[in-house]
Amino acid sequence: MKYTNEALIKSLPNFANNYAEVNGTKLHYVEGGKGEPLILIPGYPETWWAYHKVMPILAEKYFVIVVEMRGMGSSDKPAEGYEKKNMAKDIFELVKQLGYEKVHIGGHDIGAHVAFSFAANFPQSTSKLIMLDTPHPDAGMYQLPMLPMLGATYLYPWWLAFNQVKELPEQLLEGRMNMVIEWLFKNLLVDQNSLSDFDKEVYEFAYNSKDAIRSSNAWYQAFPQDIEDSKTYKKLDMPVLGIGGSGYGMLEMSLSNATTDLQLKKVEDCGHFILAEKPNETAKCIIDFLG
Structure with a gap:
């Protein structure tokens, strides 16, 4: 099967698939390279x-x-534990198991929520933090409109509400997640050619089952608790980099209030999926920041 980790890793020489049991769950990770973690x-x-x-x-x-x-993907899909504070604990235990005292950490979208929570809850283990196009959930999310505004250019994020619903999404979408994935990439990319049909098929393969839909929706269903947790976090004092395409404004607004040592980089002519659309520019920003 060409969408398995074993098949995909063949296109990335010097990288390997691994698994770890942490915080009561099993995580899949891919590793390779040399230098600081x-x-x-x-x-x-x-x-x-x-x-x-x-x-x-x-x-x-x-x-x-x-x-x-x-x-996500080949990691376990337990019934609970999707609060970002707990998911950060998953990563913290992985870091310790790998033998590291401190790491650089970054994330995109929901992954950025987890990376921020890692830095907030385990600052002693965080060298530098990289936020890709998405801030951590905060109370401002409660102000998102229930309806798309007439004449507005703002993209109505209906999936944030849809993914809050329990049981119905997996009943509707099992075996049909290609429709959601196709819609999201069509509407959240500027350069439609930056993501291949093969890439989309990789994600469809990963998200098509009931368990995958249930567990990925659970990331969203934890937002109210994530928002409450965010109210307890002190300002981050490690260096933080925000790299934004369409999410640049949200990053700027959120991180300016949550950090003491912040750099912001805007990726021009780019939508939400900056890793797909502008990989070279994004990688350069990360390398320049980490040094």
Whole structure:
């Protein structure tokens, strides 16, 4: 099967698949390179494959570890534990199991939520934090409109509400997640050619089952608790980099209030999926930041 980890890894020489039991669940991760450890976490509706364009570039300078968080891809899909604070504990236990005291950590989309929570809850283990196009959930999410605004250019994020519903999405979408994935990429990419049909098929393969839909929706269903947890976090004092395409404004607004040492980089002519659309620019921003 060409969409399995074993098949995909063949296109990335010097990278390997691994698994670890942490915090009561099993995580899949892909690692390779040399240098200081750099943990990277993907988001919805993707898998570790989201980073495949930047992994070889970053691996020339860092030991890259791309982690599929609980509920994603080949990692376990337990019934609970999807609060980002707990998912950060998954990553923390992985870091300790790998023998690291401190790591650089970054994430995109839901992965950025987990990366931020890692830095907030385990600052002693965080060298530098990289946020890709998405801030951590905060109370501002409660102000998102229930209806698309007449004449607005703002993309109505209906899936944030749809994914809150329990049981119905997996009944409707089992075996049909290609429709959601196709819609999201069509509407959240500027350059439609930056993501191949094969890439989409990789993600469809990963998200088509009832368990995959249930567990990925659980990331969204934990937002109210994530928002409450965020109210307890102190300002981050490690260096933080926000790299934004269409999400640049949200990153700027959120991170400016949550950090003391912030750099922001805007990726021009780019949508939400900056790793697919602008991999070279994104990798350069990361390398320049990490040094």
